[in-house]
Amino acid sequence: MAILLFFLFAAFAVGSVLGMIISRNQAYSALFLVVAFASLGGLFGLLGAPFMAVVQIIIYAGAIMVLFIFVIMMIHLREGISAEKKKWTIAAAVFMGIILLAEIVFAIKGAPAVPMIGQEMAGTSPTEIGRLLFTKYLYPFEITSILIIAALVGAVVLIKKREGE
Amino acid sequence: MIPPGYFFILSVVLFVLGIIAFFFKRDLITQFMAIEIMLNAANLAFLALARSSNFVDAQVIVFFIITVAAAEAAIGLAIVLLIFRKKKTIKTETLNSMKG
Amino acid sequence: MTDVFWLIPFAPVLSSLVLVLFGSKLSKKWVSVQACGAVLLSFVFALVAFLGSLKISPEEFPIVKTLFPWIGAGSFQAGFSFQFDPLSAVMVLVVTGVGFLIHLYSVGYMAHDKGYTRYFAYLNLFTFAMLILVLASNMVLMFVGWEGVGLCSYLLIGFWFEKPSAAAAGKKAFIVNRIGDMGFILGLLFILVAVGSSEFSAINKAIGQGLFPQALATLIAILLFVGATGKSAQIPLYVWLPDAMEGPTPVSALIHAATMVTAGVYMVARLNLLFTFSGTAADIVALVGALTAVFAATMALTQNDIKRVLAYSTISQLGYMFIGCGVGAYAAGVFHLYTHAFFKSLLFLSAGSVIHALSGQQDMRKMGGLRKYLPRTFPPFLIGAIAISGIPFLSGFFSKDAILTEAFAQGQYFVWALGLTGAVMTAFYMFRLIFLTFYGQERIEHEAKHHLHESPKSMTVPLAILAVFSVIAGYVGLPAVLGEKADLFKRFLEPVIKPGTEGHIGAGTEWLLMLASVAVAAVGIFGAYVFYLQKPGIPHTLVARFPWLYKLLYNKYFVDEIYGAVIINPLVKGSDWVYGHFDLKVIDGALNASASATGFFGKVLSFVQTGFVKDYALVFLLGAVIFLGVLLF
Numbered sequence: 001m002a003i004l005l006f007f008l009f010a011a012f013a014v015g016s017v018l019g020m021i022i023s024r025n026q027a028y029s030a031l032f033l034v035v036a037f038a039s040l041g042g043l044f045g046l047l048g049a050p051f052m053a054v055v056q057i058i059i060y061a062g063a064i065m066v067l068f069i070f071v072i073m074m075i076h077l078r079e080g081i082s083a084e085k086k087k088w089t090i091a092a093a094v095f096m097g098i099i100l101l102a103e104i105v106f107a108i109k110g111a112p113a114v115p116m117i118g119q120e121m122a123g124t125s126p127t128e129i130g131r132l133l134f135t136k137y138l139y140p141f142e143i144t145s146i147l148i149i150a151a152l153v154g155a156v157v158l159i160k161k162r163e164g165e
Numbered sequence: 166m167i168p169p170g171y172f173f174i175l176s177v178v179l180f181v182l183g184i185i186a187f188f189f190k191r192d193l194i195t196q197f198m199a200i201e202i203m204l205n206a207a208n209l210a211f212l213a214l215a216r217s218s219n220f221v222d223a224q225v226i227v228f229f230i231i232t233v234a235a236a237e238a239a240i241g242l243a244i245v246l247l248i249f250r251k252k253k254t255i256k257t258e259t260l261n262s263m264k265g
Numbered sequence: 266m267t268d269v270f271w272l273i274p275f276a277p278v279l280s281s282l283v284l285v286l287f288g289s290k291l292s293k294k295w296v297s298v299q300a301c302g303a304v305l306l307s308f309v310f311a312l313v314a315f316l317g318s319l320k321i322s323p324e325e326f327p328i329v330k331t332l333f334p335w336i337g338a339g340s341f342q343a344g345f346s347f348q349f350d351p352l353s354a355v356m357v358l359v360v361t362g363v364g365f366l367i368h369l370y371s372v373g374y375m376a377h378d379k380g381y382t383r384y385f386a387y388l389n390l391f392t393f394a395m396l397i398l399v400l401a402s403n404m405v406l407m408f409v410g411w412e413g414v415g416l417c418s419y420l421l422i423g424f425w426f427e428k429p430s431a432a433a434a435g436k437k438a439f440i441v442n443r444i445g446d447m448g449f450i451l452g453l454l455f456i457l458v459a460v461g462s463s464e465f466s467a468i469n470k471a472i473g474q475g476l477f478p479q480a481l482a483t484l485i486a487i488l489l490f491v492g493a494t495g496k497s498a499q500i501p502l503y504v505w506l507p508d509a510m511e512g513p514t515p516v517s518a519l520i521h522a523a524t525m526v527t528a529g530v531y532m533v534a535r536l537n538l539l540f541t542f543s544g545t546a547a548d549i550v551a552l553v554g555a556l557t558a559v560f561a562a563t564m565a566l567t568q569n570d571i572k573r574v575l576a577y578s579t580i581s582q583l584g585y586m587f588i589g590c591g592v593g594a595y596a597a598g599v600f601h602l603y604t605h606a607f608f609k610s611l612l613f614l615s616a617g618s619v620i621h622a623l624s625g626q627q628d629m630r631k632m633g634g635l636r637k638y639l640p641r642t643f644p645p646f647l648i649g650a651i652a653i654s655g656i657p658f659l660s661g662f663f664s665k666d667a668i669l670t671e672a673f674a675q676g677q678y679f680v681w682a683l684g685l686t687g688a689v690m691t692a693f694y695m696f697r698l699i700f701l702t703f704y705g706q707e708r709i710e711h712e713a714k715h716h717l718h719e720s721p722k723s724m725t726v727p728l729a730i731l732a733v734f735s736v737i738a739g740y741v742g743l744p745a746v747l748g749e750k751a752d753l754f755k756r757f758l759e760p761v762i763k764p765g766t767e768g769h770i771g772a773g774t775e776w777l778l779m780l781a782s783v784a785v786a787a788v789g790i791f792g793a794y795v796f797y798l799q800k801p802g803i804p805h806t807l808v809a810r811f812p813w814l815y816k817l818l819y820n821k822y823f824v825d826e827i828y829g830a831v832i833i834n835p836l837v838k839g840s841d842w843v844y845g846h847f848d849l850k851v852i853d854g855a856l857n858a859s860a861s862a863t864g865f866f867g868k869v870l871s872f873v874q875t876g877f878v879k880d881y882a883l884v885f886l887l888g889a890v891i892f893l894g895v896l897l898f
Contacts, residue, residue, distance in 0.1 A: 006167050010175050017179060017202060020195075021186045029195050033202070040205055047172065047212045049224055056208075059231055064201065064238050071242045072194060075249050089879065093188035096886050097181040103893045104177045108170060124221055132225050144232050151236035158243040187882060196878075261876030 005046055012039035026072045030065060037061040048123035172213035179206035193245050193255040197238070204234050266317025270349040271330045273310045273357055274400065276303040278393035284386035293381055300385035301368040304392055308361035315354045323760040326350035327466065329402050336405065343463060348402035352761040355599060356399035356531055359606045363523045364392050366727040370614050371515040373723030374621060384424060384513070391417035395524050399531060404453050404463035407532070411449065411496065414525045415442045421520060422512040434508035441505040445495015452488035455481065465535060472538045479543060486539050486546030489532065490553075497529030498580045499557045499587060504825055506580055510572040514617030517572060522579050522609035527602045530586045537595040537762050551591025551672070555683035558584030560822075562690035566697070567819045570627050571616050574698050578653065579609060581687055585668055588684055594671035595762045596755040600742045601664035603754075607738050608652040608661055611731035615646035618720040618728065619702060623713045629698065634707040638717050641725040643703055645732035650699050652735040654692035655786045660739030662782070667742060667752075670778050674770045685785055692789025700797040744775065 013036050020032035037060045044053035133141050183202035190196050208227045215223035249255050280303035284296060291299075321328075331346035368388060375384050394413025401407035416439075423435025457463055459481055460471040471477060493499070498506040509521050520526070533540060533550060540547045558581045565577035582605050589598030620627055622639055636643050652661035665688065672681040709717070719725070742754035755762075770778075796803045808815045817823070873884075 002167055006171065010171075013175070013179060014182070017182045017186070020198065020202075021182070021189050026192065026194055029198060033198055036202065037205065040209060043172070043175075043209060044212055046167070047216045049212050049215065049227075052208075052212060052224055052227055055228065055231060059235055060201075060205070064235055067238060067242060068194065068198065071246060074246065075194070075255060089188055089883065090185075092883060093886065094185055096883075096890050097184045099890050100184070100886070100893070101177055101181045103890065103897060105174060107893075107897055108173045108177075124215075124224055128221055129224055129228065132221060133228070136222070137225050137229075140229060144229060147233065148236050151239045155239045155243040158240070158247060184886060188879060257878055260878070264874060264876030 002046060006043070009039045009042040009046070012036070013043070027069065030068050030072060033068075034061050034065045037065065045123075050123045051126045051129055169213050169217040173210060176206045176210040176213065179203075179209065191256055191258060193248065193257060194242075196257065197241055197245070201234065201238065204230060267314050267321060267328060267349060268317075268330075269310050270314035270328070270353070270357075270400070271332065271347045273307050273314070273361070274393050274396035276306040276310075277389040277396070279303070281386050281389035281393060284382055284389065288382035288386060291382065293376075296382050296385055297372045300389055301365065301372065303389055304361055304365045304368050307392065307396065308358075308365050311354070311357040311361045314349060315358055318349065318351065318354055326760040327353075327402065329466070331402075340461065341457065343403050343405040345406060346402045346464075347400040348465065349400070350761050351758045352531075352534060352599065353399055355603055355758070357396060359527075359603055360392065360395050360399065360524050363606050363610050363731075364395075364519060366730055367515050367519045367523075367610060367614070370518075370617070370724050370727040371513075373721045374515055374617055375513060376721075378513075380424065384421075387417055387420045387424070388516075388519070391421065391520065391525070395528070398528055402464055402466070404456065404465070404468075408446075408449065408453065411492075411528060412446070414520070414528060415439060415446070415496070418442070418509070418520050418525055421516040422509045424512055424516065428511070431511040434505075434511040438505040438509050441502050442495045445492045445502050448488045448491025448495070450492075452485045452492065455485045455488065459485070468536065469538050472542050482539055483543040483545045486536070486543045487549060489536065490529075490546065490550055493529030493532055493587075494553065495529075497526045497583050497587070499529070499553050499584060500560060503557065503561065503580050504828065507573055507576045507821070510570070510576050514572065514613055514620060517576070518610040518613035518617070521576065522613050523606035526579065526583055527586070527606070530583065530590065530598055530602050533587070533590045534595045534599050534762065537590070540590065541593060547591050547593065548677075549591070551588050551677060551680050554584040554587025554589075554591055555680045555687075556584070557581070558588065558687040559683050559690070560584075562687045562694065563818055564821050565694040566690060567815060569629050571619065571629050571632075571698060571702065572613070572627055574629075574694060575609070575612055575616060578612075578691065578694070581691060582609065582653070585665060585684065585687070588672060588680055589668040592668075592672045592675045592677050592680065594668060594675075596752075596758045597664065597667035597671055599758065599762075600754050601668055604652070604660035604664040604735070604738050607731055608649045608659075608735040611645055611649040611728065611735055612653065614724070614728055614731065615642055615649060618642040618724055619646075621720050621724070622717055623709065624716050626710065626713050629701040631708055631710055631713075632702045633705045633709065634703070635709075636703040639703075639719055641719055642728065645725075645728040646703070647699060648732040648735055650695045654695050654790060655688055655782055657779075657783055659736050660734075663739035663742050663744065666744060666779055666782050669782060670744065670770075670775055673774075673778055685781065688782060689785040689789045689792075692786040693793050696790045696793035697797055700793055704798055705801070744779070 016032045016035040016039065020029045020036065023029045023032060038057060041053045041056040041061065044050075044056055180203055183199045183206060186199035186202060187196050190199065208230055211223045211227050211230070215221060215227075245255060248260070252259065280299050283299065284291070288296065318326075327348040327350035329346055329348045331344040333345050334342075335345040336343040368385070371384065371388065375381055378384065391414060394410050394417055396410070398407055398410025398414060401410060419435045419439040422438050423432045425431045426435070453463060456468060459477045460468055462468075472482070491502075495502040506521060506526070510517055512520075540550065561577045561580035561584065565574050565581065568574045568577065582601070586598045586601050586605070589595065589601055619632070619635065619639065619642060622635075622642070623632065626632070648659070652659040655662045655665045665684075669681055669684045669688075672684060707714075741757075742752050744752070820826075
């Protein structure tokens, strides 16, 4: 049962990413990506991380992609942008990508055996994550909050039109 | 009972697809989206690791990755908008003022 | 009391430093007072030390004081240490005493020169270097002083450096000195190898203990003497001294008459044990000295520049000092050094007074009859001339006579004969100078005559003082016929210069020799009188009869030209060739090549930076693939 779900979500993920690549329209690409993130969220759930799954859907699919779509709307390109013209670049990239794939797969195969992921174990509750966040990872947590403020202020400052522009 | 290897391989496949997407596209926004794909692939790998090794800290890492990615997306898109304002285009092949 | 001796050098060097650093802000008056005062202070210290040394018994000499360890490199040690003994006493008194008078004179002479402060800075520095030279207790420190005086000589000869001839003269002096220094250094190195230390006391001890073979001693002595020929202007390295007259006259008086050129004599006297032990070296010293004495005197016969005559005279008199040292009469050599300091500097300063009075004219053909115009310059000048000619009762007689007597007594008849020949010529050219300048018809140029005036007190007072000393200084060294104990000077120097195997000649012979010296001097003076006053046509007739002889003498035997053709020109051409082929092509070429290679590679590599993000990303990817590959496999 779990395996089936896995393959379902996996197929959706890979499929929508492929669609994103092929699509010429930027808005379509964005929407494809939303589907991809959603399926990833599902996969996260399968991995016994319900909190993460929800976070993924809310933030990634819900906030970040919306941001992307807003920007696409603002830029408002009428014609679509075709794929890369230079064939050799694509060929090189694909080639190297496959090599990378092979390398990592090889690496994984060589790794020590890991126990199967079963469903008997309960998923990680937010409590556990919270506890970790506020004790062991307190320092990164606080810094991240500063980071978010910086990003916020930065984005606003960057976009602001100067006087008389 | 899913072998964690499957998750890892999926993560790698998504990662490589993200790379290919980066090279396929010619405009800034979709290239940026490709980067997000790569980040997510990494997230997947982390979570798989968390579950299989019973190592909860990895989930915290994913939490941070998502946060940082969000911040980065905000700033990055702001820059894309600025570029568009300046150059009236977002085609990467025209953006080579850092040449030489 | 003697212990103050180590303070002697410091006032001049401090004064020099102050003048160098702050000179532009000081008034001329202050500069004069400071510079002269510093040397006066050194003289006072020297005097105190000297008086104190009279009470010390001879065995205690030399008194050594080490200021700080200085060089300590394994087995090679050299301390910054001074030593004091009778020889040092004589030298420091001469250097500081005569030096002080010359500083005083310079106040008047250089009063209108725009480099006034610089001049005194150099002069003080010179005094310091010379004092280091004579006070050093080891040869390494002495070499420091040796080089220091060479440097100051260069700076002072080329003082008016805008004048090309002066700059060239300074360069010549330094380079020729350097050649001599090579001999000095080699000698020093051999000493270090043979003795292990360059301290004079150690060297003397080593000789006493028979630590090194005579052949080695001869080699070392000859090498050191080569250095002395450079510094003290003997054959073959004398050529710089006549050119050095480009410098201001007080400089000529101080450096090229009284002090620096005597450094070679001092060194030989200091190392008298070594030279005596070697025997052969001493003979060479005497021979070179004698030849130089005559050689230089012949050249002085025909010079028209008043300072050039005095320059050749100095070379000649230095030859006498070396004769003294070479025949074993080191005390006599030093005695002549001491008297010569007085009358030669007197002669130079008086010449300077004449030149100053004539607004810069130095050619004797344009002088004459100045006797009545320069009443305060003429008498001292005359006294100096009488002294150098060896007329009895003045200092020059006693010292020159001592040397010649000892040469004869040692059986060195050839040397003695040369010395006597030189004496005739000395008297002749000296009085030729006097007669041409102060007597006879006036050949002064109209402009100069208009401004003709006697020199200021600051110049004439030192002349008077030096004149007095030129007369009385000789009385400390009376000849033996007047009493065994009469030679105070020689007895004073005994702790340093042990009385060795002196020749013994009867009292009668000694009187005869003295008479001979006086006779030749009289002949010389009379000859000058005849040639230049009584029958002024004689010189012209002689020149017409022997034009080639005159040409040879007047052109200084073409020695400078010979050196130029044989040594200097090939060197210069060779250097040019090396410069063109090696320096420019190889060294500069390599440098330029590396620069252009870097540029080239930069251009090549800049192709990588296209400015496109995708290209960079491609390289990223490539890097990641390779890295992982290496890691995994």
